[in-house]
Amino acid sequence: MTPQDTLKRLFETTISELFDVQTDVTFEQPKDRSHGDLACTVAFSLAKPLKQAPRSIAEALVAGLPGNEVIASADVAGGGFINITLAKAQIFDVVPTILNDFDTFKRPNTGNGAKILLEFVSVNPTGQMHIGHARGAASGDTLARILTQCQYDVLTEYYVNDAGNQMANLAKSLVARYHQALGIQADFPEDGYHGADIKALGEKIAQEAGDRYLNDPDILTIFREIGLTALLDGIKHDLGRADVQFDSFYHETTLYKDGHVEDVLARLKASGYTYTKDGALFLKTSEKGDEKDRVLIKSSGDYTYILPDIAYHEQKLKRGYPTLIDILGTDHHGYIARLKASLEILGYEASQLEVLLIQLVRVIRDGEEVKMSKRSGNTLALSDLLDDVGKDPIRYFFAARSLNTHMDLDLNLAEKQRNENPVYYVQYAHARISSLLNKASLLGVEPTAKITRETLNLDILTPLLNHLRHYPDVLSKAAKTREIHKVPNYLHELATLFHRWYGEEKLITEDRAASLERVHVLTAIQRVLANGLTLIGVDAPDVM
RNA sequence: GUUCCGGUAGCUCAGAGGAUAGAGCAACGGCCUUCUAAGCCGUCGGUCGGGGGUUCGAAUCCCUCCCGGAACGCCA
Numbered sequence: 334m335t336p337q338d339t340l341k342r343l344f345e346t347t348i349s350e351l352f353d354v355q356t357d358v359t360f361e362q363p364k365d366r367s368h369g370d371l372a373c374t375v376a377f378s379l380a381k382p383l384k385q386a387p388r389s390i391a392e393a394l395v396a397g398l399p400g401n402e403v404i405a406s407a408d409v410a411g412g413g414f415i416n417i418t419l420a421k422a423q424i425f426d427v428v429p430t431i432l433n434d435f436d437t438f439k440r441p442n443t444g445n446g447a448k449i450l451l452e453f454v455s456v457n458p459t460g461q462m463h464i465g466h467a468r469g470a471a472s473g474d475t476l477a478r479i480l481t482q483c484q485y486d487v488l489t490e491y492y493v494n495d496a497g498n499q500m501a502n503l504a505k506s507l508v509a510r511y512h513q514a515l516g517i518q519a520d521f522p523e524d525g526y527h528g529a530d531i532k533a534l535g536e537k538i539a540q541e542a543g544d545r546y547l548n549d550p551d552i553l554t555i556f557r558e559i560g561l562t563a564l565l566d567g568i569k570h571d572l573g574r575a576d577v578q579f580d581s582f583y584h585e586t587t588l589y590k591d592g593h594v595e596d597v598l599a600r601l602k603a604s605g606y607t608y609t610k611d612g613a614l615f616l617k618t619s620e621k622g623d624e625k626d627r628v629l630i631k632s633s634g635d636y637t638y639i640l641p642d643i644a645y646h647e648q649k650l651k652r653g654y655p656t657l658i659d660i661l662g663t664d665h666h667g668y669i670a671r672l673k674a675s676l677e678i679l680g681y682e683a684s685q686l687e688v689l690l691i692q693l694v695r696v697i698r699d700g701e702e703v704k705m706s707k708r709s710g711n712t713l714a715l716s717d718l719l720d721d722v723g724k725d726p727i728r729y730f731f732a733a734r735s736l737n738t739h740m741d742l743d744l745n746l747a748e749k750q751r752n753e754n755p756v757y758y759v760q761y762a763h764a765r766i767s768s769l770l771n772k773a774s775l776l777g778v779e780p781t782a783k784i785t786r787e788t789l790n791l792d793i794l795t796p797l798l799n800h801l802r803h804y805p806d807v808l809s810k811a812a813k814t815r816e817i818h819k820v821p822n823y824l825h826e827l828a829t830l831f832h833r834w835y836g837e838e839k840l841i842t843e844d845r846a847a848s849l850e851r852v853h854v855l856t857a858i859q860r861v862l863a864n865g866l867t868l869i870g871v872d873a874p875d876v877m
Numbered sequence: 878g879u880u881c882c883g884g885u886a887g888c889u890c891a892g893a894g895g896a897u898a899g900a901g902c903a904a905c906g907g908c909c910u911u912c913u914a915a916g917c918c919g920u921c922g923g924u925c926g927g928g929g930g931u932u933c934g935a936a937u938c939c940c941u942c943c944c945g946g947a948a949c950g951c952c953a
Contacts, residue, residue, distance in 0.1 A: 374895060411896055613951050631951040638953045666881050667948045739883050761915050772912055836917040
């Protein structure tokens with residue numbers, strides 16, 4: 334039980350006894366240190382129902398609190414704030430908690446095993462990953478790690494669109510490049526992919542296979558397969574370099590092979606929510622909140638993209654994941670309502686699908702926006718960004734901003750500021766602690782099971798220890814609200830508090846008793862830093 | 878025109894009912910014969926896009942307007 338839990342119970346019981354009302358008491362961390370370790374505003378919210386001034390309620394409440402071991406002092410301030418100073422033992426308690434059982438400390442049971450299937454990236458395998466994809470990749474992977482640590486049962490999945498038109502265009506583009514590489518005049522398809530990677534792949538095939546495929550009637554099928562494999566491998570390689578992990582790659586083609594698409598189509602028809610108009614089959618999504626009805630089967634007889642997508646999402650639910658999270662770019666926002674409507678028609682709840690929209694990143698180079706498109710071949714490869722800037726700054730950069738933020742990525746600035754990225758500030762704190770622990774070790778000071786606080790200057794350390802104590806709360810909130818940027822922000826603040834402490838006193842000295850106590854605190858800080866950095870996919874170096 | 882986002886310090890962004898709105902970068906001034914100066918301390922910097930409203934209290938909630946981004950297809 335944390336001091337906060339104890340306080341909450343204490344307050345709620347006292348309020349119930351004094352005023353005969355039930356209320357949910359929360360505490361906040363005051364910005365100003367002179368306002369104590371925790372602040373409570375419950376007196377304000379009680380003022381109206383009790384028809385009393387908040388100040389007098391607060392005073393009565395403080396006076397009525399029973400004796401306890403948690404509170405050192407509780408004062409009424411301003412119009413009715415209750416500022417609480419915790420007992421020193423309570424503040425320090427976080428250190429032994431972390432050292433004795435960090436595994437429990439870092440894993441708040443927010444999810445309680447709830448199963449979530451998180452889909453992200455899902456870039457069409459028609460080219461290499463570009464910078465625009467990096468945000469989704471970093472955000473999704475970080476969210477998965479946070480959710481998992483908060484005891485959600487998460488499956489991360491990449492949906493491979495390997496059945497649609499784009500793959501046909503990819504095959505045609507490859508054939509054209511192959512022909513050109515063999516010196517044969519070939520027209521490039523209208524919707525083809527002009528990327529240099531596609532060109533290189535066509536040349537590679539020509540080099541390795543010569544003219545073997547030239548008159549093969551199945552050349553499109555073969556090249557489609559070669560292209561898919563090569564490009565997907567490339568994508569997986571880039572993801573690996575960015576430390577983005579997937580549990581599963583789900584291929585659109587399996588939806589057709591296993592009959593899921595036909596099955597869903599049959600059930601949609603049977604639902605009574607379909608009708609034929611102008612030779613096309615429509616689904617009445619407008620009756621479930623969509624702007625208008627959507628076409629499932631074109632008058633040409635081809636399926637639209639949405640049909641396999643409905644089948645895919647239902648498939649995810651059927652695999653035993655009652656909650657689905659999709660991370661999509663905002664350019665897909667119009668797509669949410671129709672998908673939710675479709676799932677409702679199939680008998681599911683719209684709320685089972687949660688879509689996190691990430692704002693598209695605008696890339697600026699030399700003061701101008703760089704427009705990217707795989708068709709035109711004008712892309713900035715993620716692999717180049719990884720080469721130039723490095724994994725850690727990229728991951729931190731994307732993890733540190735709320736998904737809703739419209740971001741500009743200035744390439745000139747990114748390179749110039751390679752060494753000014755906040756990620757190094759946090760990593761430096763970790764490395765500095767390693768160095769201190771090394772020094773202590775050389776002096777023969779090693780962590781022990783007995784954790785004391787005789788010599789520690791708690792005046793200096795209190796903000797740091799308070800902040801440490803809130804780590805599980807931060808994780809829990811980040812998991813619940815899917816606001817991953819709270820973690821990097823927390824880590825930055827923790828690093829600041831540590832660097833400040835480092836500047837204020839010499840930590841490892843000839844005084845072995847004092848050094849040992851500081852070693853314990855340092856170890857606790859370092860564990861949280863290392864764990865937090867892992868969550869955002871950033872390395873925690875011992876030396877910088 | 879409709880829908881979804883955003884507008885907070887010169888720049889990049891936190892803060893999302895609480896006390897005097899914060900951090901990084903940039904600018905300026907201090908701090909290394911001492912544990913890593915990728916650090917610390919200080920200064921400068923704001924009509925929280927504008928205007929109404931709700932509230933004891935609004936950057937935060939509601940309404941409205943302005944500006945910017947995205948989407949509105951029998952493309953995916």
